[in-house]
Amino acid sequence: MALALVTGATGGIGQELCDILAAHGFDLVLVARNKNRLEEMASQLSTRYSIQAFAFPADLSERDAARNLYQAVTEAGIEVDFLANNAGFGDQGAFLDSRWERQRDMIEVNILALMELAYLFGNDMRKRSHGRILNVSSVAAFSAGPYMPTYFASKAFVLSFSQALGEELKGSGVTVTALCPGTTQTGFWDAAGMDPHNVFSLMQAQNPRSVAELGYRATMAAKPVALHSPATKLANIASRIAPRRLSTWLMGQVLSRRG
Numbered sequence: 339m340a341l342a343l344v345t346g347a348t349g350g351i352g353q354e355l356c357d358i359l360a361a362h363g364f365d366l367v368l369v370a371r372n373k374n375r376l377e378e379m380a381s382q383l384s385t386r387y388s389i390q391a392f393a394f395p396a397d398l399s400e401r402d403a404a405r406n407l408y409q410a411v412t413e414a415g416i417e418v419d420f421l422a423n424n425a426g427f428g429d430q431g432a433f434l435d436s437r438w439e440r441q442r443d444m445i446e447v448n449i450l451a452l453m454e455l456a457y458l459f460g461n462d463m464r465k466r467s468h469g470r471i472l473n474v475s476s477v478a479a480f481s482a483g484p485y486m487p488t489y490f491a492s493k494a495f496v497l498s499f500s501q502a503l504g505e506e507l508k509g510s511g512v513t514v515t516a517l518c519p520g521t522t523q524t525g526f527w528d529a530a531g532m533d534p535h536n537v538f539s540l541m542q543a544q545n546p547r548s549v550a551e552l553g554y555r556a557t558m559a560a561k562p563v564a565l566h567s568p569a570t571k572l573a574n575i576a577s578r579i580a581p582r583r584l585s586t587w588l589m590g591q592v593l594s595r596r597g
């Protein structure tokens with residue numbers, strides 16, 4: 339039986355992805371900070387779908403967390419066939435007025451932990467000539483984001499990194515998919531200190547289930563990029579034709595609005 343490791347398993351898109359993977363017969367390694375919630379989910383999913391589910395609590399903003407997670411998983415004799423790098427968060431506010439530690443943690447979780455897990459598990463997958471990597475990017479990948487500059491830049495990194503890694507791994511049996519959700523109804527907005535209605539008024543909020551379903555399908559079909567929602571497809575097209583200065587200004591107008 340195949341096994342999937344999902345980071346950010348306890349909320350929104352990650353939680354739905356775990357349910358979908360379990361329904362398709364994947365055993366699971368669930369990763370997030372909330373240990374109790376992880377254990378509760380592991381118990382529910384294993385009973386409901388007759389799979390094995392393991393809870394591995396980790397704070398991916400800690401520098402050694404990805405390597406420690408990899409070591410714990412491999413020492414437990416677990417082989418990962420499907421890696422879902424989904425954990426991530428944003429933060430609204432002017433960069434110079436923000437807390438530096440929060441910006442640094444964002445880079446640790448959204449970029450460095452994602453890269454390190456892809457590096458460590460990706461090497462094992464390549465040795466076995468088999469594996470799927472799903473990296474969660476965002477509609478934010480397609481423009482600069484004044485008042486959320488680090489988050490937008492981190493998601494542009496994830497998209498570019500995933501496309502490049504996928505190209506390098508062509509023919510190896512390992513595939514890489516970048517999932518770009520649009521505005522989705524999850525705990526993301528609370529965590530970012532934002533009122534979702536300000537953004538939802540421009541983009542219709544999507545259901546996390548349908549985002550996770552697209553991510554699963556696209557990954558299994560080895561698609562390099564999966565764009566969810568009409569607004570994301572529009573943003574992708576606009577990024578090729580609209581002057582960058584205009585899209586940056588427009589995004590600044592949207593993201594400077596607080597509820």
Ligand SMILES: NC(=O)c1ccc[n+]([C@@H]2O[C@H](COP(=O)([O-])OP(=O)(O)OC[C@H]3O[C@@H](n4cnc5c(N)ncnc54)[C@H](OP(=O)(O)O)[C@@H]3O)[C@@H](O)[C@H]2O)c1
Pocket residue numbers: 345346347348349350351352369370371372396397398399424425426427428447474475476477478518519520521522523524525526527529
């Ligand atoms: N919601 C949207 O509109 C939207 C749009 C585009 C892209 N995305 C991306 O989708 C992904 C999933 O987000 P979501 O919308 O499902 O948000 P969410 O409901 O807030 O879920 C985030 C998950 O990440 C985990 N997490 C956060 N910080 C962590 C850390 N330091 N270490 C380990 N786990 C951590 C959280 O669990 P714990 O708190 O238990 O650690 C939770 O399970 C993110 O990468 C996000 O950037 C979201």
